[in-house]
Structure formats: structure tokens, C-alpha cells
Amino acid sequence: MTAPDDRRVMVISGASGGVGRGIALACAAHGWTVWIAARRAREGTAVAEEVDGAGGHGRFVQCDVSDRRSVEEAIDEVVARDGRLDAVVHNATSGLSPVPTVLEELSLVDLQDHIAVSLRGLRSMALAAHPHLRRTRGSVVALTSEAGFEGKARLSPYAAVKAAQRGLVRALAREWGPEGIRVNAVAPLASTEAMERAFELDPDMADRVLGRIPLGRLGDPAEDVGAVVRFLVSADARFVTGAVVMADGGSCPIA
Amino acid sequence: MTDRGLVIGAGVGPVEELAEALGAAPAELLGLDGQGDRSPAALEAARARLGSGDQVDWVVVALWPPTATRSPFLDLLDEDWERRSEWALTAWVAAMGAAVQRCRDGGRIVAVVERPPPLDSVGWSAESALADAVEALVRSLSRSEGPRGVRVNAVSTPFRMVELPVRPPAPPLDSFPGGVVPEVAEAVRMLIGPGVAGVTGTMVHADCGRSWR
Numbered sequence: 246m247t248a249p250d251d252r253r254v255m256v257i258s259g260a261s262g263g264v265g266r267g268i269a270l271a272c273a274a275h276g277w278t279v280w281i282a283a284r285r286a287r288e289g290t291a292v293a294e295e296v297d298g299a300g301g302h303g304r305f306v307q308c309d310v311s312d313r314r315s316v317e318e319a320i321d322e323v324v325a326r327d328g329r330l331d332a333v334v335h336n337a338t339s340g341l342s343p344v345p346t347v348l349e350e351l352s353l354v355d356l357q358d359h360i361a362v363s364l365r366g367l368r369s370m371a372l373a374a375h376p377h378l379r380r381t382r383g384s385v386v387a388l389t390s391e392a393g394f395e396g397k398a399r400l401s402p403y404a405a406v407k408a409a410q411r412g413l414v415r416a417l418a419r420e421w422g423p424e425g426i427r428v429n430a431v432a433p434l435a436s437t438e439a440m441e442r443a444f445e446l447d448p449d450m451a452d453r454v455l456g457r458i459p460l461g462r463l464g465d466p467a468e469d470v471g472a473v474v475r476f477l478v479s480a481d482a483r484f485v486t487g488a489v490v491m492a493d494g495g496s497c498p499i500a
Numbered sequence: 501m502t503d504r505g506l507v508i509g510a511g512v513g514p515v516e517e518l519a520e521a522l523g524a525a526p527a528e529l530l531g532l533d534g535q536g537d538r539s540p541a542a543l544e545a546a547r548a549r550l551g552s553g554d555q556v557d558w559v560v561v562a563l564w565p566p567t568a569t570r571s572p573f574l575d576l577l578d579e580d581w582e583r584r585s586e587w588a589l590t591a592w593v594a595a596m597g598a599a600v601q602r603c604r605d606g607g608r609i610v611a612v613v614e615r616p617p618p619l620d621s622v623g624w625s626a627e628s629a630l631a632d633a634v635e636a637l638v639r640s641l642s643r644s645e646g647p648r649g650v651r652v653n654a655v656s657t658p659f660r661m662v663e664l665p666v667r668p669p670a671p672p673l674d675s676f677p678g679g680v681v682p683e684v685a686e687a688v689r690m691l692i693g694p695g696v697a698g699v700t701g702t703m704v705h706a707d708c709g710r711s712w713r
């Protein structure tokens with residue numbers, strides 16, 4: 246059953262930097278035990294230490310989200326150590342996400358990486374967490390993207406898998422709602438290393454991106470995006486499911 | 501219709517019906533029953549083969565599996581998930597890539613995808629994910645192909661995914677969930693026709709009002 250934030254346990258995939266790190270720190274500030282699930286041990290452990298410093302309890306578990314067994318082992322380790330699981334946040338995304346391409350020339354091998362990390366990873370995280378989330382009436386949050394709504398001319402595989410996450414979230418929210426499990430998504434637009442890399446690969450992108458944000462800036466991974474995720478995994482959002490929250494400064498007007 | 505068109509997705513009854521209604525030749529990407537070689541290399545070869553034909557005025561992509569089966573998420577085996585979402589998405593990407601190559605400048609591309617309305621999405625997690633992915637592909641292509649005058653849109657239908665009687669509220673039209681003819685075919689005909697020259701990047705839900713966005 247629902248516990249105070251300082252006794253609650255979450256796992257965040259792809260949290261060794263960027264938006265995932267921001268989510269970890271935002272939840273740490275409310276006392277959560279935050280497991281950093283990532284492939285890179287050194288960076289993941291460093292974020293776990295930051296979680297400790299931010300008021301939470303940081304842990305690291307090695308995890309390749311594209312491998313269902315790796316995800317199951319990671320979730321097993323979390324529950325064995327902390328005895329419960331209240332939320333999983335799937336933030337990991339393919340390293341190929343910012344690489345521009347045109348659809349008719351897209352390597353379908355590269356596409357498999359997008360699918361494995363974003364879509365199969367979300368399925369694996371949700372499946373592994375399901376029995377534990379049912380006990381705690383917990384929640385799943387997927388980090389999707391405005392690209393999944395509006396498409397991207399040269400980032401179409403990224404847009405497609407991010408949209409696929411949204412469709413899965415919508416269906417899962419209906420399927421698991423009767424068990425008390427909530428499933429939501431957040432579409433962030435934040436200042437991260439990945440965004441900086443995308444700006445480097447496409448020099449005009451910065452002007453295009455910033456020029457359409459009513460609030461005039463990229464979001465902060467912790468204060469602007471992490472805070473939204475923290476709300477969604479908290480009891481304050483106990484009546485919110487199947488939603489996609491745009492944490493993008495108004496960049497993508499979908500309503 | 502005097503334009504030359506192509507329907508990608510042969511071998512599945514409703515798609516053959518759609519092609520016939522549109523007066524177009526159906527073409528196959530790969531066997532859509534999930535059998536045989538499902539490697540990325542096989543799909544890339546199929547994309548190259550299909551994309552190398554003569555250019556046409558419009559291309560409709562309707563990669564439907566032979567059957568649609570409702571499966572709760574927890575009951576969906578890995579192999580079924582892979583076939584119904586991951587491989588299906590890869591095949592759609594290959595087919596849309598071929599469509600771009602076959603469509604002439606100023607032509608039209610329409611994706612026809614099975615999509616469960618949100619109210620009826622229980623048991624259709626893989627298909628919900630796939631449908632949203634196809635919508636994003638359409639939006640992406642509308643941007644990349646717009647400069648050469650190509651319009652790219654989508655039509656969604658749930659007609660193989662609905663168990664009657666439907667859960668309330670009742671759909672606005674009692675013809676729900678519709679069918680290939682006239683619901684889907686007429687929506688496609690509109691989108692490949694000359695009367696909607698300013699429409700691109702949209703998904704038309706041919707589902708009798710069951711979906712509202």
C-alpha cells in the first residue's frame with residue numbers, strides 16, 4: 246500500500262545522466278529511495294551518490310533495458326534489497342536518437358536499437374515491476390517526447406518509438422487501472438548532453454527549438470522535468486493515469 | 501479514379517478488398533503472417549525491391565496481419581509481442597520508405613492502420629503502440645516529403661478489434677466499428693483525391709466517432 250515518500254522505492258532506467266539524473270534528484274529531495282538502472286556503472290554510481298546528497302537514498306543496479314532478463318534481474322535485486330517497489334520510470338533511449346537520417350535510407354538494424362531500448366525496454370520494465378506495483382498500488386512512467394506527437398523529418402525512428410510508448414501507456418493504463426497501477430508518460434524538453442549533441446549535429450536546431458518555446462528556454466532536468474515525474478509517481482497523482490504530460494515549456498501545443 | 505496507385509500490404513483479405521475498392525494493384529512487402537525471414541536485412545531487401553518500381557501518383561500502405569487477436573498485456577508472449585509490435589513497426593518503416601521512393605513529386609501517401617480506440621484498447625497494447633508509431637511516421641514523412649509536394653496522411657480503423665456489444669458510451673454512429681467499404685476506402689479516397697490539397701500529416705479516425713483525437 247501507499248507509503249510516505251521517504252519509504253518509497255523507485256527505479257529509473259537510463260539515469261546515469263541527463264533527464265534521468267534530474268528525475269532522480271527531484272525524487273531524492275522528497276526522500277525517495279532511487280535506484281539508478283543503467284549500463285554505465287561509474288556514472289550510475291556517481292548519480293546514486295548525488296541522490297544521497299540530495300536527501301534520498303541512492304542505489305545503483307546495472308541494467309541493459311533492451312535485455313528482458315537483465316531488467317528482471319535488476320528489479321529482483323531492488324525488491325530483495327528494499328522489500329518493495331513503488332514506481333518504475335523508463336527514461337533510457339537509444340544512443341542513436343539524435344542521429345539524423347531519412348526514412349527511405351534508414352538502416353533497419355539501427356531501427357532495432359531504437360525499438361529495443363525505447364519500446365521493448367518499457368515492456369520489460371513494466372512486466373518485471375507489475376507484481377510489485379500491484380502490491381504497492383504503484384505506477385509506471387515513460388519518458389516520451391514531443392517528437393512522438395509532431396514527428397521529425399530527419400529523426401523519424403526516434404519519433405516513431407516515442408509515439409509507440411504513448412500508445413502502450415494508453416493501453417496499459419486501461420489494463421492495469423483495475424489493479425490500482427497507474428501508467429503515465431511525460432514528454433520533456435530539457436537541456437541535456439543529448440540535446441547538446443543534437444544541436445551539434447544540426448546547427449540550426451537550437452534556433453528552431455528555442456524559438457518555439459513560449460517560456461523561452463529549455464527545461465531543467467530536475468526542477469522542470471523531474472518535478473513533474475515526482476508528482477506523477479506520488480500519491481498526489483493517485484487519480485491520474487493514461488496521461489501524457491508535456492513538460493516542454495509549451496513547445497508542442499497538443500491540446 | 502484515373503491516377504495510378506499502389507497498395508502495399510497484399511495477402512490479407514481486408515487489404516485486398518481495399519485495393520479493389522481503390523482500383524489499385526496490391527503489392528507485397530513480405531509475408532505478413534510473421535513467418536519466414538524476419539531479419540532487418542530481409543526487410544531492407546524487400547524495401548529496395550518494392551521501392552525500385554515505377555513511380556505512381558499515390559501509394560497506400562496497409563500492413564495488416566492476417567488476423568487480429570485480443571491479448572492482455574500480461575498474457576502476450578515475447579514472440580507474439582515481437583511479431584505484433586517490434587517486427588510490425590520495422591515492416592511499416594520499410595514499407596513507408598518504399599512508398600516514399602515510389603511516390604512521384606506532388607503525389608500522395610496514405611497509411612491505413614488498425615488502431616483500437618482508447619476506450620477499447622484493453623488487450624491491444626501492441627497494436628496501440630504500433631498505431632501511434634505509424635501516426636508519428638506519417639507526421640515525420642509529411643515534413644520530409646512536403647517540400648516536394650507530397651502529402652502524407654493516415655486512416656485508422658478498429659473494425660477487427662472490437663467485441664460487440666461495445667462498452668458504453670455508445671459510439672456516435674451505430675454503424676460502429678465500420679468496415680473496409682465504405683468507411684476506410686472512402687476516407688482513403690478522400691485523402692488521395694484532389695479535394696484535400698491542404699491536408700497533410702493527419703490521421704483520420706474512420707471509427708464512427710469512437711475516437712475523439
